Amino acid sequence: EKNRALDNKERIISEAVEETLYKKHPYGTQTTLGTVDHLKNPALSKMYEFYRKNYVPNNMAIVISGDIDINHTKQIITKYFSSWKKGADVKYTPPVEEPIKQIERKTVNYKGEEKVILAFRGAAYKSKDKDVLTLIDMILDNGNAGLINNNLVNSQKVRSAGSYPSFNEDYGAMYLYGIPKEGQSLAEVEKLLLAEVEKIKTGNFDETLLPGIIRAFEIGQKSQLESNPGRVNILKGAFLREVPVKELMSLSERLKKISKADIVKAANAYYQNNYVAVQRLDKEYTFPKIEKPGLEKIKLNTDAKSDFIKNVENVKVNPIDPKWVDYNKDFKAIAYAPGTVMYHTKNPLNDIFNFSISYDYGNKHYKSFCEVMDELNFAGTDTLTPEQVQEELFKMGVNLSYGCGEYGFSMSMSGLDSQFENALSLGEKVLWSAKLDESHLKNKVSNILTNRSDAKKDHNTLRRALGSYIAYGNKSSFINRLTKDELQKLSINQYDDMKNQLIKQNFEVNYSGQLSPENVESIVKKHHQPNNINVPLLNPRKRPEIEIANRHTKPVKIYFLDYKGAxxxxxxxxxxxxxxxxxxxxxxxxxxxxxxxxxxxxxxxxxxxxxxxxxxxxxxxxxxxxxxxxxxxxxxxxxxxxxxxxxxxxxxxxxxxxxxxxxxxxxxxxxxxxxxxxxxxxxxxxxxxxxxxxxxxxxxxxxxxxxxxxxxxxxxxxxxxxxxxxxxxxx
Known part of the structure; x- marks a missing residue:
């Protein structure tokens, strides 16, 4: 496990950030896996001591979500767990960290993509400032219309960037990260990140986006409640944080009470010139040596059963009846137009919809189709700039994306049913009447080429490339792709012809939500092009059958990839x-x-x-x-x-x-x-x-x-x- 961590470039920079941020607390001094020296000399007695102290019923919870009878379940738990003896109360007095009074810098090495992380001491989980810091982080990076999203990522000023918070029991932190473009220094990326923070500190941000941020939280909570794992995570989180479940679920209501003045005040209090900055440089990393342990083979007796497993198997249970998909009840396939199908599935839980329009049309039908059509994700319209498109979607609480592959293209959306028609209308305007930016496309091409260069230094990417070549030969996606010259010749002028070809192709509509099939069909026919389909559209050729290359007749043939790693x-x-x-x-x-x-x-x-x-x-x-x-x-x-x-x-x-x-x-x-x-x-x-x-x-x-x-x-x-x-x- 330690060797796996040593091969992880993200873990290397993250651990360097934490040990600089927390010089006394285990958050920074004690990683989960420990050091190489720790693993050489494990103390079994300390493991037992830790277990006996912490794994006691008064420090644990049983969390269940499912189709259960709660009263009967409580009786079962009482019957089988009541004999478990309470241990001593688990108490922990955390070390007190000294304040960070200046910018503290550190570097780590790892071949390939460079990166910088900035970390500001934030608030602990139960701090009164946690909610406003959560809101600040979402203003910076909400995946769509945050300051970093619009001003740095979508505008291609950096290759990648974002922010995230961490609210732990004793301390918290606010993080910014960025990955440079070709020829850009990490210092320049750091300066750009801090400039976006400065906008919040001076109140230079659009507060009308705040309701969209809150709506995103509400949608996220609704989605989490759809599944048993999601519900368990909510209950588990409340237990581990030692807060009522109601407090977790009322976050959006608390966020609504935070004013712009509160945000500016908190930003100035927490984002000062006393942060940690760690850079990961494109240099060779020296891996610590871990000797092969002298472990003997354990003899397995796979046909033996312990008394414990025998007792488990003897427990009489009523088997759960399996549930199969009923093609007549669980969804509807509707003849949308000649040769075109719309699928409709009712959402029985909430008002969140998922929607897609999919075409069997992509790069194999029109060379460079995907590289150009991907620009729709960063496009404007006749009346809206790209930034305004993202802001409108964010205010609606809608995620909209355009995806493309060798044999397929799709427009996908999710959000609240109340915004379905507004979102589809905007999505269609972008799809068929996009205003693309030539410089954005050229910057994207530059980033693609830089990513390819970095990938040649990344052993995980090289392993995938070798495996793909072994399986598919020259048909591998690492080989059969646009060349540097072809990428550099791309132009947004190709968009008009590409959309004109796309509009001739057949498509499928897929919707899940609470709107009726008739309502969905009416809305789609109102906004999706072409509006009137009287004859079947074109059905482009499908993906060919997948064939795996037979490369040899030997019992085993070994391919080697030589690299420095743990x-x-x-x-x-x-x-x-x-x-x-x-x-x-x-x-x-x-x-x-x-x-x-x-x-x-x-x-x-x-x-x-x-x-x-x-x-x-x-x-x-x-x-x-x-x-x-x-x-x-x-x-x-x-x-x-x-x-x-x-x-x-x-x-x-x-x-x-x-x-x-x-x-x-x-x-x-x-x-x-x-x-x-x-x-x-x-x-x-x-x-x-x-x-x-x-x-x-x-x-x-x-x-x-x-x-x-x-x-x-x-x-x-x-x-x-x-x-x-x-x-x-x-x-």
Missing amino acids: QAHISLLIPENKVNPQDSLKTSFYNEYFDGGMGGIMFQEVREARSLAYSSSAGYVPGSRLGDQDQMSGYIGTQADKTVEALSLFIDLLKNIPVSEQRFLRAKDSLESAYRTGYIDFRSIVPTVMYWGELGYNKDPRAETFNKIPEMKLQDMLDYVKEKVSSKNAG
């Missing part, structure tokens, strides 16, 4: 046959058996028994569309001096899979449970249905697969492994 990365690829949807159950069994969490072979044999990996994964990946090719893929991240041993074991496990009836039964139980609890939320229904359609299904295929689980035998899976995996060559 860990070695092993990726494996085996090309397979074209996807067969009828194999889905066997594929699921194999993936669960081989790498299904802590009970899977990869975790137990590679990580636990031999300590040969920090992280590992493996699985048979079926094609996502009829005609696509399957592949077997795997990954191991390990210490460099364990590479050969880890790779040898990896291949051996693929070729000679360990056989265990107990593992198979665990996989069977896990799959059955996954089907019973695998509820598809309303926003995911239509995308999932469309995915099933690409595989030839016209109904939810899970029902039939689920009914076949009891029939599956261990030998069925082993025969599948022999055919699909163990007999194939790897690269």
Whole structure:
């Protein structure tokens, strides 16, 4: 784990910021993983001491969200947890940090993209100033119309920039960060960031954006309440912060009471010339040496069961009935126009909509289409500047984006149903009547070229590029892309012809929300071009079938990428046959058996028994569309001096899979449970249905697969492994 952290450039600069910001408090003096020396001499007695002191019932909470009977659940908790003895109250007296009285600077090295982070001491979580500082951060960076968003990022004055807050129990901090353009210094980026802060300190910002910021919080909370994990996080956060849930949920109401004068006062109090500035320079990083520990292999007995697990398995429960997608009730497919379909899904929880108009048209149909059409995200209209477009959307509480790929283009929106028509109207004006800026496009091209240059120094990007080349050859997206000359010849003058080609293409409409299908259809037909569709539009060619390159006939062929790092990365690829949807159950069994969490072979044999990996994964990946090719893929991240041993074991496990009836039964139980609890939320229904359609299904295929689980035998899976995996060559 420590080696993984040492290979993480963001963690390196972040830890340098914290240790400069907090010289006494554990926030800065004690990282979660500790130092290399800590790991060389772990004190087991101190671990036990820490556990006994802190893992006590009066310092813990049980948080549950789901379809439960609350009174009955309380009875169960009382029955099984009431015997747990209360421990001593956990008290902690934090060290007192000295005030930062001047600008404190530090540098770290890591090859590739440079970056600067500025950190100002802020307010602790329970401070009365937390709310106003939260608002200040959103004025700076709200992802759309913040001062940094509009004045630095969208205007291409820097390659990337933003802000974020941290409100902890004892101290807080406000952060600014920026990544320079080609030829730009980190000092220049720092100056630009501080200039945006200065605008707040002098009151030079548009206070009419404040309701939009508050609306964004309200929408965020509504979205969080849609899911069990979201609800659990709210309850958990209240417990950890030692505040009532009501306080968390009332943030937007408190923000509404904050005035512009309050904001200016707080900005001047907290953003002074007493901050921490850490620069990450494009220089070689020296990795601390961690010796390979002398750990012996642990003998596994995978067919044995502890008394604890036997007791768990003996608990009688009423199985959850699985819920399948009903094509007649859960969504509607409406004939919007000749050959054009609109999908509608009702939102049963709140008034937040999601909407998209999608075309099967992209760079493979019109070269450089995406590079130019991406400029719509930074465009104005006949009456609005680009900044005003973003501000209008933000005031509505709407996120609008235009996305593009090799075979697809889309306009996507989300927000409150009350703003749906206003947002669509504005989105359509930008789509068909955009005012683009040539200098913005040229600056973007410059940033693309700088990113490519930095990527050649980033081992994670290089690994992805090598893997993509091995799989797809010259069709790899790292090779088959616009050249430097082609990028530099791009012009906004191409936009008119591109939109004229796009308007001829067929499209799909997808909406989820609380407006009726009739209302949505009427609004879309009112604003989306072309308004009147009397004959079918063009259907451009679809993405070709995915093919994985067969590069050799050897049992294994190894490709090397040499770089300086703290860990070695092993990726494996085996090309397979074209996807067969009828194999889905066997594929699921194999993936669960081989790498299904802590009970899977990869975790137990590679990580636990031999300590040969920090992280590992493996699985048979079926094609996502009829005609696509399957592949077997795997990954191991390990210490460099364990590479050969880890790779040898990896291949051996693929070729000679360990056989265990107990593992198979665990996989069977896990799959059955996954089907019973695998509820598809309303926003995911239509995308999932469309995915099933690409595989030839016209109904939810899970029902039939689920009914076949009891029939599956261990030998069925082993025969599948022999055919699909163990007999194939790897690269």
